[in-house]
Amino acid sequence: MTSAFPPQTNVEHSPRERADLTVSGDSRVDALNALSSETAQSILGALDGDPKTTSEIAEIVDTSIQNVHHHLRRLEDNDLVEPIDTWYSVKGREMTVYALATEKLVVRFGAANQSQ
Numbered sequence: 001m002t003s004a005f006p007p008q009t010n011v012e013h014s015p016r017e018r019a020d021l022t023v024s025g026d027s028r029v030d031a032l033n034a035l036s037s038e039t040a041q042s043i044l045g046a047l048d049g050d051p052k053t054t055s056e057i058a059e060i061v062d063t064s065i066q067n068v069h070h071h072l073r074r075l076e077d078n079d080l081v082e083p084i085d086t087w088y089s090v091k092g093r094e095m096t097v098y099a100l101a102t103e104k105l106v107v108r109f110g111a112a113n114q115s116q
Contacts, residue, residue: 051099
């Protein structure tokens, strides 16, 4: 069956090589909270390699699409994952494709303006 919607494109994505996260006071507590979840860690593991849709991630992580969506939103808010494309399901629904935003995450504790 052909579809009026564009096919799923081959997505090539290169995450940033490294991201530095400086934890100082309440400034980045949200990022640590987002990372502390076992589900979020599983999602990051599922995205290591090829980008995926929310439903693909949910199947790999063995949780609901709603739960994956919640964690993806928190990870995206903290620049750990990013939407990189939109695919369409057979039924014509838009599906956001997510990928890791960075290959390495370095966490530092202390003031953000300290010299390195």
